Amino acid sequence: MDDENTVFIGSKETMNYVMAVLEQFNRGSDEIVIKARGRAISKAVDVAEITKNRFMEAADITNIFTDTEELDDEGGGSTNVSSIEITMENQE
Amino acid sequence: MDDENTVFIGSKETMNYVMAVLEQFNRGSDEIVIKARGRAISKAVDVAEITKNRFMEAADITNIFTDTEELDDEGGGSTNVSSIEITMENQE
Numbered sequence: 001m002d003d004e005n006t007v008f009i010g011s012k013e014t015m016n017y018v019m020a021v022l023e024q025f026n027r028g029s030d031e032i033v034i035k036a037r038g039r040a041i042s043k044a045v046d047v048a049e050i051t052k053n054r055f056m057e058a059a060d061i062t063n064i065f066t067d068t069e070e071l072d073d074e075g076g077g078s079t080n081v082s083s084i085e086i087t088m089e090n091q092e
Numbered sequence: 093m094d095d096e097n098t099v100f101i102g103s104k105e106t107m108n109y110v111m112a113v114l115e116q117f118n119r120g121s122d123e124i125v126i127k128a129r130g131r132a133i134s135k136a137v138d139v140a141e142i143t144k145n146r147f148m149e150a151a152d153i154t155n156i157f158t159d160t161e162e163l164d165d166e167g168g169g170s171t172n173v174s175s176i177e178i179t180m181e182n183q184e
Contacts, residue, residue, distance in 0.1 A: 038134060039131075039134050040134070041133055041134040042130060042131050042132070042133040042134045042174070045133050045174045045176060049158060049159070049160045049172075049174045053160055053172075061158060064156040064157075064158065065156075066137050066140060066141060066153060066156065066178075067141070068141045068145055080141075080145075082134070082137045082138045082141045084137055086158075
């Protein structure tokens, strides 16, 4: 899967990302992946749930994967941060 | 699964919940479920990842389920909130 089918969750409003997901599906993607790290993880789950429940019943969550990523911090050390990948598929 | 094997994530420090998970496994549970709603979802993922990576390699995340719950609000209406359930199993 290339980045074209991926929606990265950042600091914008939740609905921006819901729209991005819907846009990907409308372009014909059968599968999109929602990715987030740290505190944005909660928002990633919101995006998937809102997409499915309010806008696109055919979009199912087919896989959820969590991981830990090591990020370099300013002091030259590193911090661990949790990440999530939520795969949604168009079942139509 | 009864609530005995469930760890509910709230507003305490992350490590409190990691300890609660480890305690459940130490009591002999083969499977525990970490549950969270709303913003605590990110913390639930942290708890699972920290448990697995730092304390208990035999504890694998075997299932992640998300849902939307309807909560009554003060005005007599209701608000939708996302929830997560992370199942961890002792593979030893």
